[in-house]
Amino acid sequence: MTDPLEQFLIEYVDAVGGLADAIEPQVYDVLMPDADTPMRVAFDPDALPEHPSAQLLTFGSALLDDVLARAQMRGQIGLAFLDDTHLRPHALAERVTRDLVLPEAVALRIEQIRPRYVTHTLFWFEVTYLGDEKEQALYPLALDRYYNRQVRYLDELLNGQRFADTRRWTFADATSQPLERAYVAARDAIVRTVRADVHARQHQTQVRLGEQTERMKRYYADLRAELAERIEKAHARGDESESLGLRQNALNREEALRLDELTRKAQLRVQLKLVNLLHVKIPRLFISTRVTAKQFPTIHPATLTLTWDPLVEKTDALVCPHCQRPTFELRVNRQGVLHCAECASSMKTKS
């Protein structure tokens, strides 16, 4: 059976365009594309006496750490397609109108349905909690880059079984929000998630700190009491007690120092780092509609683009033409302007 590390090294070297030559079982000459000379790598410590120049590749070795770090760097940004969805849903117009709530007077006439690839970006954030111990957690988060909205339907597809390296269709890509805006939105969402966790951890730490402080204060109080008794006895005997007095001062200083150290250790620091990005392109149906309303001579906007997601078989929330927030319900004011329910009140005060 091949050693999993041996397998990993051979695959890694092949993936980066290097060469790995087996010299004997578990000993290789490896030439990386950016190196002038090959390096000898051994997986078996027993092979080292015979190959003194060889580097040992085992769990915990610096060489393995280095190779893993390089391999991870290469995988930091990936691209995949998820386009095995059914793109001609039955009775799409009915399904879309059922998903939306429109005023009775308003009708949407579908003019064109066109599939486009919508880019979704998956961010993996590594969160490091630095307290009296170091802990790390990985948080994935997916954004639909057309709307810049967080989506959860990719979570269960992350094993990648449905992902492909190349696109199946020739559809154009939909416009995408700039990556930096998506990053900021993703980071804000992660910060909100992490904040709750940090509060919980901080609470635990503070409880523990309270207990430890209490114990330490008791310990020093005992020592002080003992010392005070000795000073009293020395006084009674008429002995000098100056050195005992100095001990008392030293004890107070030591206590202050150790309490300070406890507080310092109880402080929790959190680091957030983006470690990986994966762009996943998924087809979506873009439905151009014309807005009509009988009693309004003009209606604004006159056209609306809806989108239908074949992956989850749902109409996406509309962008409110007035406040740009996502909504499934549109209303119309007296001037014939479409808006969502939320911005209805602000519209009234303006008009």
Ligand SMILES: [Zn+2]
């Ligand atoms: Zn609105």
